[in-house]
Amino acid sequence: MTTRQIKTKGIVLREVKTGESDRILTILTPALGVISASAKGSQRLKSKLFAATGLFCYSEFILFEGKTMYLVDEATPIEVFFDLRASVEGMSLAVYLAELMGTLAPEGESAQQQLRLLLNSLALICRKRNLYQVKVVCELRALSQAGYMPDLVACQSCGGYEGEGFFFDLVQGGLLCADCAARAGHRPNLTDSQLAAMRHILYSEDEKVFGFTLSEPSLKHLSALSTQYVVQQLDHRFKSLDFLQSVLP
Ligand SMILES: [Zn+2]
Structure with missing residues (x-):
């Protein structure tokens, strides 16, 4: 044999x-x-x-x-990807994204999309793209590819899709408009532009997924929210996350 x-x-x-x-x-x-x-x-x-x-x-x-x-x-x-070593923050993010992908990508079957997402993310870290942006895109797309795609089309309660701020429900993976959120005892955690960016990340084609602009504070906010969503949905604490959060809070 x-x-x-x-x-x-x-x-x-x-x-x-x-x-x-x-x-x-x-x-x-x-x-x-x-x-x-x-x-x-x-x-x-x-x-x-x-x-x-x-x-x-x-x-x-x-x-x-x-x-x-x-x-x-x-x-x-x-x-x-030698330039990942140029910064502690970039290297830490790469280690976390690799651990995330190792957990979410399938074994024994095609992972073409996951591979492309990770390669693009690492290339952008090397090119000094905003690390919060790389992180939130890679997290949300990797979760979506693995079957944890949140529904950000409209308010789950009333169907409204525009308004003054929305609440992203980390447990349900859905949206509530400001009025419905208030009735449920929640406060909006997404501005209109932050929600637009999240929708872009989830619903655009692979080639366009990193192609949006958002202020640094908003990227930082989305990055924190997407990590909370990762931890909530997977019920798994990544070893590399603690260190990443200490250098990229
Ligand atoms: Zn509503």
Whole structure:
């Protein structure tokens, strides 16, 4: 019986060093989703795998199917996102987004959209785009792709879709207009422009999703709200989130 060989692109979401020179990688691939792969000897500077199997390397991999996980036979770097290391904030955001994607992306099935979203997000961090903006887009789109898409079309109670502020219900994943929110004992937590930005993030095409402008305070507010939504919906506290929030409050 011959071992099946697989050629795939993928980005390293996580690396765990094992032994003196090996690494276990978590890789997000377009066709197989999230996979685990052992990269033997890859910690060695002289290893042919060294340059292409580090954290956030987007590489072309040749894998063999092993008993419990894939084995990396060859890897060629396509994009290593070196500039993520330029700031603690940018690097921390990248680590969080990788953990988020590793949790939300499927295993064993297509994750083309998730991969593209993460690659675009990392590229924008490298290009020094507003980090709150990158964060809120990546969080909301990743949740939507995983089936946690909030309904921001109109007030869930009266159907109104315009007005002076809306309440985004983190538990229901829906909207209430200011009047209906007041009746339910809530205060609006979204201005009109913030709601417009959230609608853009949720309902625009992949290529246009980062293409909106909003003030820094509003981006910061949406970023905090979207993280609350992540934690509420997934009922999961990400390890990388505490550190991220300490450097990007
Ligand atoms: Zn209403």
